[in-house]
Amino acid sequence: MIKQHVKVIKVGGKIVEEEDSLKDFLELFSTIPGHKILVHGGGRSATKIAKLMGVETTMVEGRRITDAAMLNVVVMVYGGLVNKQIVAKLQAKGINALGITGTDMNLIRAEKRPVKDIDYGYVGDVTKVDVSVLTNLIKEDVTVVIAPLTHDGNGQMLNTNADTIAAEVAKALAKVFDVELIYCFEKSGVLYDAEDDNSVIPIITPSSFEELIEKKIVQGGMIPKLNNAVDAVLSGVNEVRITKASNLNNDLKGTKFNLLID
Amino acid sequence: MIKQHVKVIKVGGKIVEEEDSLKDFLELFSTIPGHKILVHGGGRSATKIAKLMGVETTMVEGRRITDAAMLNVVVMVYGGLVNKQIVAKLQAKGINALGITGTDMNLIRAEKRPVKDIDYGYVGDVTKVDVSVLTNLIKEDVTVVIAPLTHDGNGQMLNTNADTIAAEVAKALAKVFDVELIYCFEKSGVLYDAEDDNSVIPIITPSSFEELIEKKIVQGGMIPKLNNAVDAVLSGVNEVRITKASNLNNDLKGTKFNLLID
Numbered sequence: 450m451i452k453q454h455v456k457v458i459k460v461g462g463k464i465v466e467e468e469d470s471l472k473d474f475l476e477l478f479s480t481i482p483g484h485k486i487l488v489h490g491g492g493r494s495a496t497k498i499a500k501l502m503g504v505e506t507t508m509v510e511g512r513r514i515t516d517a518a519m520l521n522v523v524v525m526v527y528g529g530l531v532n533k534q535i536v537a538k539l540q541a542k543g544i545n546a547l548g549i550t551g552t553d554m555n556l557i558r559a560e561k562r563p564v565k566d567i568d569y570g571y572v573g574d575v576t577k578v579d580v581s582v583l584t585n586l587i588k589e590d591v592t593v594v595i596a597p598l599t600h601d602g603n604g605q606m607l608n609t610n611a612d613t614i615a616a617e618v619a620k621a622l623a624k625v626f627d628v629e630l631i632y633c634f635e636k637s638g639v640l641y642d643a644e645d646d647n648s649v650i651p652i653i654t655p656s657s658f659e660e661l662i663e664k665k666i667v668q669g670g671m672i673p674k675l676n677n678a679v680d681a682v683l684s685g686v687n688e689v690r691i692t693k694a695s696n697l698n699n700d701l702k703g704t705k706f707n708l709l710i711d
Numbered sequence: 712m713i714k715q716h717v718k719v720i721k722v723g724g725k726i727v728e729e730e731d732s733l734k735d736f737l738e739l740f741s742t743i744p745g746h747k748i749l750v751h752g753g754g755r756s757a758t759k760i761a762k763l764m765g766v767e768t769t770m771v772e773g774r775r776i777t778d779a780a781m782l783n784v785v786v787m788v789y790g791g792l793v794n795k796q797i798v799a800k801l802q803a804k805g806i807n808a809l810g811i812t813g814t815d816m817n818l819i820r821a822e823k824r825p826v827k828d829i830d831y832g833y834v835g836d837v838t839k840v841d842v843s844v845l846t847n848l849i850k851e852d853v854t855v856v857i858a859p860l861t862h863d864g865n866g867q868m869l870n871t872n873a874d875t876i877a878a879e880v881a882k883a884l885a886k887v888f889d890v891e892l893i894y895c896f897e898k899s900g901v902l903y904d905a906e907d908d909n910s911v912i913p914i915i916t917p918s919s920f921e922e923l924i925e926k927k928i929v930q931g932g933m934i935p936k937l938n939n940a941v942d943a944v945l946s947g948v949n950e951v952r953i954t955k956a957s958n959l960n961n962d963l964k965g966t967k968f969n970l971l972i973d
Contacts, residue, residue, distance in 0.1 A: 498787075502763040521792055525760075529791020530783055533860070533868060537814045541866035547815045552799045554809050554853060585851065591816060598795065604803035606795060 452627040455484040455587065459615035460633040462490035464694050465531055471538070474633070477697045479542040484587050484626070488595045488615040491531035495523050498530075511670050515570040515608040523608045524550075527596040535594050546592045551575075551599035552606060554582045557614065559599035559607045573599040573607025575614065578621035587626075616677040616686075623685035630686050632678065633694035638704035639675065641666055653706050655679050678706040714889040717746040717849065721877035722895045724752035726956050727793055733800070736895070739959045741804040746849050746888070750857045750877040753793035757785050760792075773932050777832040777870040785870045786812075789858040797856050808854045813837075813861035814868060816844045819876065821861035821869045835861040835869025837876065840883035849888075878939040878948075885947035892948050893965075894940065895956035900966035901937065903928055915968050917941050940968040 458478065464470045478487065492513065496506045499522045507514040515523065532548040539546035551557025559573025586593050595618065597611035612632065619630040638649035639661075653661065658679050661667040667675055678689040692703025720740065726732045740749065754775065758768045761784045769776040777785065794810040801808035813819025821835025848855050857880065859873035874894065881892040900911035901923075915923065920941050923929040929937055940951040954965025 498764065501765065502760065524795050525787035525791040527791070528795045529787040529789070533786050533790045533812055533814055536812075537862045537868050538866045540814060540817055540862060541864060545816055547811070549809070549811075549815075550795055550798075552795055552802060552810075554807055555802050589847065600799045600802060602803060604800045606799050 452625070453484065453587075454629070455486065455622055455626040456481060456629045456631060457486045457488065457615055457619040457622065458631045458633065458697070459488040459611060460490070460694060461611070461635075462492045462494065462531075463635065464633060465489050465535060466491060466494045470694075471535070474694050474697075475535070475538050475542065477695070479539065479544055480698060486583065486593045486595065486618060486622075487535065488597065488611055488618065489527075489531060489535060490597060490611040491523075491527045494531060495519075495526040498522055498526055509567050509569075512569060512572070512610070513608065514568070515572050517571070520571040520606060520608060524598060524606055528598050532594060532596040539592060539594070544592050545590060546594050547586065548594040548596065550596045550606075551609065551614065555579055555600075555602075556582045556595075557599040557609070557617065558602055559609055560601060561605070561607060571605065571607050573601065573609045575599060575609060575617045578617050580621040580625060583618070583622060584625055612674055612677050616681045619681050619686045619689075620684040623687070628686045630678070630681050630689045631697065632674075632689070632691045633697060634691050634703070635693070637693050637696070637702065638691050639667065639671075650704050652709070653679070653704055654708060655683055658706075675706075682706050682708055714887070715746065715849075716891070717748065717884055717888040718743060718891045718893060719748045719750065719877055719881040719884065720893045720895065720959070721750045721873060722752070722956060723873070723897075724754045724756065724793075725897065726895060727751050727797060728753060728756045732956075733797070736956050736959075737797070737800050737804065739957070741801065741806055742960060748845065748855045748857065748880060748884075749797065750859065750873055750880065751789075751793060751797060752859060752873040753785075753789045756793060757781075757788040760784055760788055771829050771831075774831060774834070774872070775870065776830070777834050779833070782833040782868060782870060786860060786868055790860050794856060794858040801854060801856070806854050807852060808856050809848065810856040810858065812858045812868075813871065813876065817841055817862075817864075818844045818857075819861040819871070819879065820864055821871055822863060823867070823869060833867065833869050835863065835871045837861060837871060837879045840879050842883040842887060845880070845884060846887055874936055874939050878943045881943050881948045881951075882946040885949070890948045892940070892943050892951045893959065894936075894951070894953045895959060896953050896965075897955070899955045899958070899964065900953050901929065901933075912966050914971070915941070915966055916970060917945055920968075937968075944968050944970055
């Protein structure tokens, strides 16, 4: 049996938090044919609203330290404000959107990250995605919009990295569907030269990824980000593409991760 | 064909916004057998968080004036914070909860309230409930938790009274199910004497309701509240009960609205 195609699209906070860029993005998103799932961030809004509420934001290596007060902020901002604004705008385009977190219908279980050098607080590492939840909704032609929040099964919500959620959701779906995972990026793709937006690396395979790290073409915070992509293709996701949001609809643009030439 | 039974339960902010009372409530809620839907408020948290964010709360006859800044607050608080805390705690009890707003899956359409004497801002009056959304979820044994927010179909979220949402959802479900609507109340029911919690009126029918208003036993802000209940039984809801949250599970407690002796 031929597997149906599903696109999992992750879009960062910067694009969904500003009215104009969100409008442009959803315009493109809504023209994508077939089944699709949207995973969004919202960090900038969380930081802004935390500040208004007198909650201090602490980031360590790009990750948010999430104490009880900050957890309330991200649950409100990711699960409420950002998620529902996207859903309302998709509904206006006739797309039957449903905004959820990983807690809803027990979609994504996680465990609180163990404290080693750093105590990240209420941050979750994904342990299980219940793909049947998504399969049922896809069958009903519902477009699921996922906020980057999970739960531990004991009543505790957990803040979880949106890139990771997109990868885990894509991996779980790959058991049932032919899955493409697209990360919308500020740059045109993974670049040979960070200063030159025309130097896009067209294809990365698991082994060429190792080389790129050795040669320090990929470094720092990019390593865990791209690790999600490599991990996804190694776990059955057909293809991962990292591209500028404005090239979302153009399959030829951006950096593709696959197993083709390994 | 015998209709399946569904309970629609509305619980106010005060109960769901405090950890202890929420715990007690969900304990009772989770023991209710059969299909159930929960509609919640969250006004106290909204007022508190609005204040922290420097957004002023203005109430007119118990209704929140919802300008753009306040709309963001209620979307965050109702759709995010309160809704997801309930969902996480229900999941911990093995109840397959899904937290949504009226915007998700186009469940509840509303129109922005026309400006007459008062401009309520982004407040919605319900125009349509899509019962098929709930029917499908009930079939899958999903317990839907509804935050009191709707949309206009053109991308605009609207703040909507939770009592009204509960009544409209119950009325829409009554076409397919045998529906009981329960309003959890701070008092034991509708009282003959507001000062005496033992003076519960056991049954109210549409005609006895008129009498209660004439005799000023029911007055002020109680009239629109109870109008929702009367309207529901006149629109096919089998029974409406107003009761103390702690008596949620006791069918004999509280005030019942029905058509029996009309």
